[in-house]
Amino acid sequence: MEVIFLGTGGTVPTPERNTVAVAVRVDNEVVLFDCCEGCQKQIMRSTVSFMKIKKVFITHFHGDHFLGLPGMLQTMGLLGRTAPLEIYGPEGAEGFIENLLETGYYGLDFDVRARDLKPGNTVQEAKFTVEAISLNHLVPTNGYLLREKTRPGRFYPEKAEELGVPKRFYGKLQRGECMKVGEREITPDMVMGPPRRGISVAYCTDTTPDWDTGAAKDCSLLIHDATGCDALKEKLNTFGHSTARQAAEIAKKCNAGKLALIHYSQRYREVSGLLEEARVIFQNTFAPRDLDTVMLKHED
Numbered sequence: 001m002e003v004i005f006l007g008t009g010g011t012v013p014t015p016e017r018n019t020v021a022v023a024v025r026v027d028n029e030v031v032l033f034d035c036c037e038g039c040q041k042q043i044m045r046s047t048v049s050f051m052k053i054k055k056v057f058i059t060h061f062h063g064d065h066f067l068g069l070p071g072m073l074q075t076m077g078l079l080g081r082t083a084p085l086e087i088y089g090p091e092g093a094e095g096f097i098e099n100l101l102e103t104g105y106y107g108l109d110f111d112v113r114a115r116d117l118k119p120g121n122t123v124q125e126a127k128f129t130v131e132a133i134s135l136n137h138l139v140p141t142n143g144y145l146l147r148e149k150t151r152p153g154r155f156y157p158e159k160a161e162e163l164g165v166p167k168r169f170y171g172k173l174q175r176g177e178c179m180k181v182g183e184r185e186i187t188p189d190m191v192m193g194p195p196r197r198g199i200s201v202a203y204c205t206d207t208t209p210d211w212d213t214g215a216a217k218d219c220s221l222l223i224h225d226a227t228g229c230d231a232l233k234e235k236l237n238t239f240g241h242s243t244a245r246q247a248a249e250i251a252k253k254c255n256a257g258k259l260a261l262i263h264y265s266q267r268y269r270e271v272s273g274l275l276e277e278a279r280v281i282f283q284n285t286f287a288p289r290d291l292d293t294v295m296l297k298h299e300d
């Protein structure tokens, strides 16, 4: 799984940073979380193809999270897209997207299907799911948990050999089918370990640290609102945001594999101070720049 940070800034873009958008590539499909103003230019600068984006998940309808949609949709249309695009968001998303599509002389030759997601609602794909998570911000806001589906357990050829299974039947057992050696039935669990958890990415911005983190427990990567430094804690929390240190506390609480800070305020030209504050609490933190890419690999 590949995570491409298309935009990492919060609220107002700067010469160095776009506002927020993150693409996740799973196999051959791309899921886009938020769509900042100028997102399509960031996509052009990255390895992401417009045609591979099938689903867009908007966290909330503050401008820094969705204003790139009209331009991106128009470009997709001009590039000859015919495949439908699904756009999900918190309560009100359907109405906002409908209004966007009715602004100006806007014609698209592909379907845009918008749907509201309540926290706990899950969108199913063949190889992964995306679940909406309730965040705590000034307006209705969803975080999202993308989770690769459970993978079959590890196959132990030595156990199969011991049981006298001919090599040509290994594939059958690995696909979950049973077989017989003489009179004895061999079942997959006799030669395979328990199912393995898939990789998961939790995308959680904008929010105060006060949200129910249960859904993001044990996620491989947590991407969390880290608008500013700890000295501004009260002010940031009042405006529905978190500090880098608070993001790290959430990562620790969730037992996340890694933490990516995101949505930095425009007041920070460079964010090493935020990174330091977070690393005191959660060492495996990084502060991505626009267009940075992170590969997440299976550990077992």
Ligand SMILES: [Zn+2]
Pocket: 010, 011, 062, 064, 065, 206, 263
């Ligand atoms: Zn924002």
Ligand SMILES: [Zn+2]
Pocket: 060, 062, 137, 206
């Ligand atoms: Zn916001």
